[in-house]
Amino acid sequence: MKQGPIGIFDSGYGGLTVLKEIISELPEYDYLYLGDNARAPYGTRSYETVYQYTLECVKQLFDMGCQLVILACNTSSAKALRTIQQNDLPGIDPSRRVLGIIRPSAEVIGDYTSTGHIGILATPGTVASDSYLMEIRKFFPRLKVFQEACPMWVSLVENNEHYNPGANYFVQKHMDNLLKKSSYIDVILMACTHYPLLINKIKQFLPGGVRVLDQGRIVAKSLADYLKRHPEMETLCSKNRRYQFYTTNSTETFERQGSAFFGQPVHARHLDI
Known part of the structure; x- marks a missing residue:
């Protein structure tokens, strides 16, 4: 089988915060990012629609050489994976x-709490899916999980x-709502890839001692561990330090918006799906 880049998919820009952390952890690999901006947001769409859109984009990434x-x-992780x-x-x-x-975050979140009370900040769609509750329960059945939807x-x-x-x-409102659900919360997971851009405001409305977890860093470390445990897949991931960006919408808009998420300029190509 031919080597290819690691494909990173998101409905829009948020996945760039994850890619940023993955590159920081694993800079030697090639990466191909696809943002389905033309059909974003996915959060308000039905399970069937999210599944269909996600599958189309996964097939596209496979066709472009991603293993x-x-x-x-x-x-997409909640409704289609x-x-x-x-x-x-x-x-x-x-x-x-x-x-x-979702699973990488669920696997480790219990290691960060002393009280056993954790908070989840997410979109209404992710909260409604209960995906985090179900996954966390598999690894840490005794944890008490409190979710807050931030539309x-x-x-x-x-x-x-x-x-x-x-x-x-809007930030204070939802932080207050979450903390009212339990005064023992000592760890909060930002379960949306957009939320790292709000990290400073989130921390403004938290009491001392509450830790905020960046999902991208957790995913990056999980991917590094996955590649170590699966050498048959690791050998199929090319290593030329090449990063490519594709969007199903305007490249100009993607480049302007995407740079804020990625932390540096991005140069995108248009892709029809």
Whole structure:
């Protein structure tokens, strides 16, 4: 089999915060990022629609040479990953792999808490899916998990309003809501890839001693561990330090918005799906 880049998929820009951390952890590999911006957001769409869109993009990444694809999108990981892994991959190519970002977070989150009370900040779609509750229960059945849906936060970030004082109201509102659910929460997971851009505001409204976890860093370390444990897949990932970016929408908009998520300029190509 031919070597290829590691595919990173998201419905929009948020997955760039995950890719940024993956590159920091594993800089030697090639990466191909695909943002389905033309059909974003996925969070308000049905399970069937999210599954269909995600599958189309995974197939596109396979066609572009990726042997391994990471769904750097909580909505796709919650609503499409398992079906793709169990039903589609065996027919497409059983040697290829598709991984998500919910399980890696669930596997380790219990290691960060002393009280056993953790908070989850996420989009309404991710909260409604209960994916984090189900995954965390598999690894840490005694943890008490409190979720808070933050419907305005993605819009704040994508409209570049997250730096403005007006964003404080929406951040404080949801932080207060979460902490009212349990005063023992000592760890909070940002379970949306947009939320790292709000980290400074989130910390403003937290009491001392509460730790905020960046999902991208957890996923990056999990991927490094996965490649060590699966040398048959690691050898299929090319290593030329090449990073490619594709979007299903405007390249100009993607480059302007994407640079804020990635932390440096990005140069994108358009792709029709």
